Every structure is written in structure tokens, then in C-alpha cells.
Amino acid sequence: MSDLDAFRSQARAWLEANCPAEMREPMRDESDACWGGRNPAFKNEAQKLWMERMAERGWTVPDWPREYGGGGLSPAEAKVLRQEMARIGARNPLMSFGISMLGPALLKYGSEEQKKRFLPEIARGEIRWCQGYSEPNAGSDLASLQTKCENKGDHWLVNGQKVWTSYADKADWIFCLVRTDPQAPKHKGISFLLFDMASPGVSTKPILLISGYSPFCETFFDDVKVPKDQVVGEVDKGWDVAKYLLGHEREMISGMGLGGQTGSLGEALGEVLAGDPLLRSDVARFEVDAMAFRAMSERFMDELKAGLAHPALPSMMKYAGTELNKRRHELVMTAGGSDALEWESDRSRKGKAAREWLRTKANSIEGGTSEVQLGIVAKRILDLPGA
């Protein structure tokens, strides 16, 4: 038996013994996700137990080093673990921008002190993070951001506004792009700052989405004092950290193309397809593209974990994955006909299909729009003239 086979049987046995039955059910909605945080809202005991057991083993972040709360697994072992979790339908034990975005940036750019301070609590789900990048006049053109950060000797002083800050009203800390040198060219003079959302001067105002949910906020900073040691990387060179983190964000968002635990669309729609050859053909085309995306995604993850991925590849994957997810939900709505538009009834589980469909419209905006991703692919991967 190879080492990897031995690891697979150990992981399988451990998961069988430790993953509660409720955590092997597909997630029904957002409320089934566990986000941790200072005041975690666990849906039930099984969810709490699952997160704690996985964190204890370092498997909320299987490939992070052990000294920072990770599992210390090799890329190949981490892949086996993902496969074994998928085999039993195990839920992700912890959703976290700390894991998918900030962690990788800290591992690359953080000081040793910052890694020791922040990474273990991210791995254990103790602090919930939000992302303060976009501003009212800085979205696609992110480097135009204006949030002011002044050096006041023994602390930083932050003033400004962010927008579309996902879960800012629920987050404990923020990773935030701020302007530390207003005179420098716009990509320079930006720093990457971490601070507590409970700091005096921070306030949030929820924004309502078309789906009826309110997952994000306007976030205001009014004379917020931040300790000096909370800049990640060099002062004025935060753009490098920001871009690196965006690659990880896009990798995470591209995962939407995998369809989560919903399985085959053809199987889910079942009988509806029997009487509708046109829809059947659209679904078949979708299924083939979804299969191709899964294969591409596997190769991408292998390359990424081996450090061999082209830095612009997450843009390609983000574009492909989010456009695919939008198509999936369009097809679900087409198959459901006018009944699928029900918004409030119990029968429709409070308009689940319609709300999820509308939510997917944001997939090609969040983390950078589809148009911007295509621009990056054209310029950096295809090397097209004039792109």
C-alpha cells in the first residue's frame, strides 16, 4: 500500500467516525453554512461538533502548516481528503474569507508575528473576516481607492468609505485597502491593513440585493485608530498583496461552477425533460460543459497547489465557473416555468429557486466582473495586441 493509499484509508475511517450524519446532507440554504466568529451562530449541535472536530485536526485548512493551525498535508493528501469528503457528501465545516482569501495572503506576505497571531484563529473559526476593497468610485478600477490612512506616529488613522462589503455587519475584523501616500501614482501608495470592526469609528449600513437578501453593506470609517503593526507587507506596497489575494478570491468564486452538492442537473430535473426535447438538449449541452469545467478545475487546482498555475488563470476559471453557474440556474428556472417564480409560498420554500437564480446574477460581478476577467485573460494569457 502506498503512503497515499494509507492516508486515504485513515482519512476515510476518521471521516466515517467523526462526520455527523446531519453534516452529510446537502446544504439547503445559506443558513446551513457555518461561518464561525467571535459570537458564532451554530444552526445545531452537529454543525458545531463538525467544525470543532475538523479544526482540532487542522483539516479546516488541510494544507496550511501545522504551526499555524493547519493540517500540514501535502497537496496530494489534501486532494485525497477533498475526495473522501465528497464521497460521503461531507459539508465544508467552515466558510471563511479568512481561509479562502486572507490566509493565503498572510502566508505569503505576513510577518512571522502576524502569521502566529492571525492564522490559528482563522483555522479554528474564531474570527470572522470581511473584505474592504471596493469603494463608491473604485470597483473595477480598484486602484482609484481613496480611503485615507494617515501615519500618526504611534498609530494609523483611517477615514473613508467602502461599499459592497460582504457580511461587514457580521464580521469581527476587516482586511482593508487604504491609501497611505496620496501623492504617489495610483497603484503605489496603497497599503493592506487589518483591523477590528469593533474599533470606535467603524459603522455599517446593509444594502438589499435583488434576491431579497442583504448580504452586504456600506462600511464607514470615521477617525478609526489602528495599531501600527497591522499593515501586511510593506507600507505603500499593498497593491501586490491585494492582487495576490484577488487570485485566491477568484479561485474560490470559480468553485461555483462545480454546482456544490446539487449533483447532475439532468437527474435533478428528471421528468420535466422527458416531454421537452429542446430543454433536454440545452441541459445536455450544459452537462457536457459542466463535466469539462470539472476536469479543467481539477487540473487548475493541481497546478495551483504545485505553484505552477499562471497567475492570471484564476480569472479564466472565475469567468468560466460563474457563467456556468448562471446557466445552471437559468435552466432550473426554465424547467420550473411560472411556478418557479413563486416568491413567498411554503411550497416554493420561500422562493428558493427564484432567489438563488437572482443571486447568481451577482456571480459575474463579485470578485471582479466577467468583462474585467476577459480583459485580464486577453492581456496576460493570450497576449492579444491592444488588450
Ligand SMILES: Cc1cc2nc3c(=O)[nH]c(=O)nc-3n(C[C@H](O)[C@H](O)[C@H](O)COP(=O)(O)OP(=O)(O)OC[C@H]3O[C@@H](n4cnc5c(N)ncnc54)[C@H](O)[C@@H]3O)c2cc1C
Ligand atoms: C455579491 C457581491 C459581493 C461583493 N462583495 C464584496 C466584498 O466583500 N468586498 C469588496 O470590496 N467588494 C465586494 N463586491 C464588489 C465587487 O468587487 C465590485 O462590484 C466589482 O469589482 C465591480 O465594481 P463596480 O460594482 O464598481 O462596477 P464598475 O467597475 O463600475 O463596472 C460597471 C460596468 O462596467 C464594466 N467595466 C468596468 N471597467 C471595465 C473594463 N476595464 N473593461 C470592460 N468592462 C469594464 C464592468 O464589467 C461592469 O459591467 C461585491 C459585489 C457583489 C455583487
